[in-house]
Amino acid sequence: MTGPGKDFPILAKEIYGKRLVYLDNAATSQKPNSVIDTISDFYRSDNSNIHRGVHYLSEVSSERYEEAREKVSSFIGADEPAEVTFTAGTTDSINQVARSLEPVLRGNEVLITGVEHHSDIVPWQLAGARLRAIPMDEGCDLLTDSIEITDRTKLIAVSHASNVLGSVNPVREVTRIAKEHDIPVLVDAAQSIQHIPIDVKDIGCDFLAFSGHKMYAATGIGVLYTSERFSEIMPARGGGGMVDKVTLEGTTYLKPPLRYEAGTPHIAGAISIGAAIDYMQGIGMDKIRRDEHEVYSYARERLLETDGVTVYGNTGQMCGSISFNLENIHHYDTGMILDKMGIAVRTGHHCAQPLMRTLGIEGTVRASFALYNTKDDADALIDGIGKVRMMYS
Numbered sequence: 405m406t407g408p409g410k411d412f413p414i415l416a417k418e419i420y421g422k423r424l425v426y427l428d429n430a431a432t433s434q435k436p437n438s439v440i441d442t443i444s445d446f447y448r449s450d451n452s453n454i455h456r457g458v459h460y461l462s463e464v465s466s467e468r469y470e471e472a473r474e475k476v477s478s479f480i481g482a483d484e485p486a487e488v489t490f491t492a493g494t495t496d497s498i499n500q501v502a503r504s505l506e507p508v509l510r511g512n513e514v515l516i517t518g519v520e521h522h523s524d525i526v527p528w529q530l531a532g533a534r535l536r537a538i539p540m541d542e543g544c545d546l547l548t549d550s551i552e553i554t555d556r557t558k559l560i561a562v563s564h565a566s567n568v569l570g571s572v573n574p575v576r577e578v579t580r581i582a583k584e585h586d587i588p589v590l591v592d593a594a595q596s597i598q599h600i601p602i603d604v605k606d607i608g609c610d611f612l613a614f615s616g617h618k619m620y621a622a623t624g625i626g627v628l629y630t631s632e633r634f635s636e637i638m639p640a641r642g643g644g645g646m647v648d649k650v651t652l653e654g655t656t657y658l659k660p661p662l663r664y665e666a667g668t669p670h671i672a673g674a675i676s677i678g679a680a681i682d683y684m685q686g687i688g689m690d691k692i693r694r695d696e697h698e699v700y701s702y703a704r705e706r707l708l709e710t711d712g713v714t715v716y717g718n719t720g721q722m723c724g725s726i727s728f729n730l731e732n733i734h735h736y737d738t739g740m741i742l743d744k745m746g747i748a749v750r751t752g753h754h755c756a757q758p759l760m761r762t763l764g765i766e767g768t769v770r771a772s773f774a775l776y777n778t779k780d781d782a783d784a785l786i787d788g789i790g791k792v793r794m795m796y797s
């Protein structure tokens with residue numbers, strides 16, 4: 405294998421005797437050797453709990469954990485590492501914001517988009533907020549001119565990139581409009597952090613959420629960026645490691661980021677995000693964006709040219725995912741047959757039921773790309789689709 409694919413040992417695996425064509429990256433990405441080695445080296449030589457120990461190993465693991473925070477902070481252009489909290493993933497990050505802001509959100513409104521993942525819908529409902537979607541055009545692109553903010557709007561929460569369509573939302577335009585009304589904006593970057601260079605100051609958001617496992621790091625670890633102006637919100641979780649003084653009458657909290665990290669965190673996971681950032685920066689985010697775009701556009705064009713294939717969404721700025729269906733063939737059947745050819749895709753509603761309702765379908769086949777995918781992978785997908793269609797003709 406040539407190119408970055410050679411750094412990912414699982415890609416050398418055969419599935420049913422066929423070369424693995426892994427196109428389920430929006431669900432989770434594979435891990436390069438450097439990340440796998442970092443995780444196992446941590447447990448082999450540095451493992452200890454952080455922040456609380458006076459002994460050598462605790463100091464080493466604390467340093468490595470904080471070093472990972474610094475890497476995340478500079479990777480996303482935060483002002484300082486204190487703006488970066490480690491969470492369990494995008495879902496956890498958004499739930500934490502919903503819980504912290506619940507007193508403001510309850511009985512009020514959160515503005516979202518019609519392409520949101522359930523993770524950017526359900527937490528707001530649990531916090532007692534009503535949801536309203538920013539209007540979209542027929543290709544599911546946001547109509548930012550139609551953003552309507554009322555007295556009840558307390559937050560705008562938008563995905564940077566759709567996990568279904570691959571469309572990139574104009575988050576800068578959203579934050580510009582939100583600022584005019586002094587409304588905070590949360591950006592769900594689960595599907596963009598691994599594809600697009602991100603600068604939170606440039607975007608102008610107050611919260612940014614993403615997961616480690618979709619950006620070549622471990623599962624069970626994620627990030628919540630919180631801008632300085634929200635640095636003193638109520639912690640969503642209480643416990644050890646986040647308090648200053650505890651009495652039975654009341655508790656005072658530490659300053660961020662520890663204020664938001666109750667309990668023992670996923671230390672190896674955080675360090676794996678640092679290793680994943682090193683890996684991506686070793687290639688260069690601009691190069692990743694350029695090279696991925698070439699493969700992504702090629703795959704999309706080939707799908708659009710293929711008879712009997714419906715591709716969903718517009719063709720503006722895109723990254724990562726492509727959703728499609730084959731005429732008269734259930735998405736699940738398509739996915740099952742592709743699997744037998746060694747091609748891993750995902751089928752179903754992709755945790756975006758409101759979007760499926762808008763599209764008037766139950767589900768799609770989703771092929772999603774990462775930095776190691778090649779035009780050969782796209783060709784394998786198209787050949788596979790041809791075979792599925794033959795079987796049904």
Ligand code: PMP
Pocket residue numbers: 430431492493494495496521523524563565566567592594595615755
């Ligand atoms: N938001 C988006 C846009 C996603 O694609 C996903 C994962 N499919 C999530 C949130 C949730 O991520 P996680 O399961 O890692 O918490």
